[in-house]
Amino acid sequence: MRSYLELSNVSIEFTTKSSTFRALDKVNLHVSKGEFISLIGHSGCGKSTVLNIVAGLYQATEGGVILEGKEINAPGPDRAVVFQNHALLPWLTVYQNVELAVAQVFKGKRSPAEIRDWILHNLDLVHMTHALDKYPHEISGGMKQRVGIARGLAMEPKVLLMDEPFGALDALTRAHLQDEVMRIHASLNNTVIMITHDVDEAVLLSDKIVMMTVGPNARIGNILDVKLPRPRDRLAMANDTQYNHYRQEVLKFLYGGHNQQELAA
Amino acid sequence: MLQRARVMTSELLNRMSGVDMSALLRSWTLTVFGIIAFVLLWELGASRIDTALGKFPGPQQVWSQTQSLYDDHVREQERRQDFYERQDQRNAERLAANPDAEVQFRDYTGRPTFLDQVKTSLITVAFGFTLAMLVAIPLGIVCGLSNTMYSVVNPVVQVFKPVSPLAWLPLVTMVVSALYVTESPLVSKAFLTSAITVALCCLWPTVINTTVGVASVDKDLVNVSRVIQLPALQHVRKIVLPSAIPMIFTGMRLSLATGWMVLIAAEMLAQSPGLGKFIWDEFQNGSSDSLGRIMVAVLAIGLIGFLLDKLMLLLQRRMSWDKSTVLR
Numbered sequence: 001m002r003s004y005l006e007l008s009n010v011s012i013e014f015t016t017k018s019s020t021f022r023a024l025d026k027v028n029l030h031v032s033k034g035e036f037i038s039l040i041g042h043s044g045c046g047k048s049t050v051l052n053i054v055a056g057l058y059q060a061t062e063g064g065v066i067l068e069g070k071e072i073n074a075p076g077p078d079r080a081v082v083f084q085n086h087a088l089l090p091w092l093t094v095y096q097n098v099e100l101a102v103a104q105v106f107k108g109k110r111s112p113a114e115i116r117d118w119i120l121h122n123l124d125l126v127h128m129t130h131a132l133d134k135y136p137h138e139i140s141g142g143m144k145q146r147v148g149i150a151r152g153l154a155m156e157p158k159v160l161l162m163d164e165p166f167g168a169l170d171a172l173t174r175a176h177l178q179d180e181v182m183r184i185h186a187s188l189n190n191t192v193i194m195i196t197h198d199v200d201e202a203v204l205l206s207d208k209i210v211m212m213t214v215g216p217n218a219r220i221g222n223i224l225d226v227k228l229p230r231p232r233d234r235l236a237m238a239n240d241t242q243y244n245h246y247r248q249e250v251l252k253f254l255y256g257g258h259n260q261q262e263l264a265a
Numbered sequence: 266m267l268q269r270a271r272v273m274t275s276e277l278l279n280r281m282s283g284v285d286m287s288a289l290l291r292s293w294t295l296t297v298f299g300i301i302a303f304v305l306l307w308e309l310g311a312s313r314i315d316t317a318l319g320k321f322p323g324p325q326q327v328w329s330q331t332q333s334l335y336d337d338h339v340r341e342q343e344r345r346q347d348f349y350e351r352q353d354q355r356n357a358e359r360l361a362a363n364p365d366a367e368v369q370f371r372d373y374t375g376r377p378t379f380l381d382q383v384k385t386s387l388i389t390v391a392f393g394f395t396l397a398m399l400v401a402i403p404l405g406i407v408c409g410l411s412n413t414m415y416s417v418v419n420p421v422v423q424v425f426k427p428v429s430p431l432a433w434l435p436l437v438t439m440v441v442s443a444l445y446v447t448e449s450p451l452v453s454k455a456f457l458t459s460a461i462t463v464a465l466c467c468l469w470p471t472v473i474n475t476t477v478g479v480a481s482v483d484k485d486l487v488n489v490s491r492v493i494q495l496p497a498l499q500h501v502r503k504i505v506l507p508s509a510i511p512m513i514f515t516g517m518r519l520s521l522a523t524g525w526m527v528l529i530a531a532e533m534l535a536q537s538p539g540l541g542k543f544i545w546d547e548f549q550n551g552s553s554d555s556l557g558r559i560m561v562a563v564l565a566i567g568l569i570g571f572l573l574d575k576l577m578l579l580l581q582r583r584m585s586w587d588k589s590t591v592l593r
Contacts, residue, residue, distance in 0.1 A: 091586030
């Protein structure tokens with residue numbers, strides 16, 4: 001069976017003044033519809049590069065990405081991106097930020113009233129309807145990220161791409177937002193690819209954890225299927241042997257064995 | 266308890282406003298002190314310099330010249346009004362005597378006063394500046410968006426940027442006289458020459474600053490625009506312009522300041538009406554009042570330049586989304 005999203009033999013080279021640098025080497029990945037995938041690895045291993053190629057913001061040097069049978073070669077709203085630093089337009093309010101995306105994506109397809117309802121619905125999903133007319137500098141980091149997620153969801157993407165969405169948040173806010181993302185994923189069943197460097201986050205949220213080796217020539221080192229039943233509760237998980245097993249698998253990959261040798265080399 | 270809290274709050278408020286007030290008072294005192302110190306130094310220095318046209322004008326002489334220039338203006342206004350009244354009366358009488366009589370309307374041809382010259386200069390600089398901005402801002406946006414365009418335009422900008430207005434002036438004069446040939450000119454050639462010279466000199470700071478501002482739009486925001494596939498014009502309007510506004514205004518302020526400086530020099534050299542010509546005429550005139558009058562013009566030029574900059578700041582504050590930044 002052909003998969004929903006497929007990365008086949010994706011490699012990318014960046015040319016600097018003196019040399020070419022091969023960041024990714026033959027990355028292969030199959031994602032099914034509704035799956036929650038985490039990309040984990042040390043910094044600089046090319047996680048973001050993979051995400052940017054799927055988003056269409058970068059072009060693979062070799063290989064390609066196929067989404068629902070069509071090759072991707074440009075950015076588009078069917079692959080919405082949630083950026084690490086929220087990337088909200090500081091001169092627009094919360095509502096207007098989501099509106100900018102929604103109005104553009106559904107231009108001519110939905111009536112103004114429908115567009116308005118849809119914006120409010122998505123802001124309601126992330127519990128941000130109380131701050132519609134606030135500007136980004138007037139709300140907290142966690143709230144900005146919520147708006148970023150609402151903007152991503154509102155584009156009705158086939159795949160939602162999240163680039164370390166909780167990386168810049170404090171631990172409590174992060175936990176709270178992780179729960180929200182799990183809730184939204186359970187109700188909408190979106191296909192999600194998320195970059196993270198947080199092992200607990202990866203195990204808690206994902207169906208599959210894609211572990212990448214350190215770059216250059218980064219590859220997918222291993223793929224871990226997380227078969228924990230949903231809904232998952234973070235308190236219950238803390239003492240779950242299966243959860244801890246997955247956790248250790250990821251830690252072993254990141255801090256033991258071949259990766260460590262490559263880091264030293 | 267409540268009473269106590271209320272007292273404490275009011276005390277706190279008093280202290281806070283006290284701090285604000287004293288800081289304000291301090292800055293005002295310093296400003297006034299600066300001005301007084303300058304006037305004293307000026308007075309001291311001026312009394313020691315003897316020129317062929319008498320002593321260098323001190324503050325008092327400049328003040329009296331300011332008044333006399335203003336009186337001149339008022340007198341000239343009255344004369345102009347009288348002239349038109351007389352003309353109207355004469356025409357009315359003639360028409361009353363003979364309804365078919367041809368009546369003549371002549372413009373008053375009095376000498377332009379100091380305030381007239383200021384007005385002319387302001388109109389000229391406004392026209393030249395606007396002309397430059399209409400070219401500079403779009404050009405800067407295009408150069409900031411496209412590396413190719415930047416490579417094409419940048420060398421030209423870098424070469425013309427340091428050119429003095431006086432070098433352009435003869436060329437502009439000749440080109441204007443050659444190309445601007447109409448039966449009834451809307452504006453004078455001298456006006457066009459000065460305005461175009463101003464425009465040529467105040468293009469560059471805005472082009473350069475706009476280019477930098479547009480090129481340094483946050484990459485994430487550009488990516489947002491790419492993901493939602495904003496069309497090019499919308500991208501410029503919704504993402505690029507709001508981000509680049511502070512840099513564009515920095516460029517415009519530099520341009521306006523340059524333009525104002527250039528204008529005075531151009532008017533002096535081209536003998537086109539305005540403050541520059543006023544200064545030159547007074548210099549040629551060589552009366553004992555001349556230096557005082559020139560000093561009035563110097564101060565007026567400075568004051569107007571300062572006000573023009575404040576005006577741009579005000580405009581920037583109105584147009585910028587970020588009301589929290591301190592603008593200087």
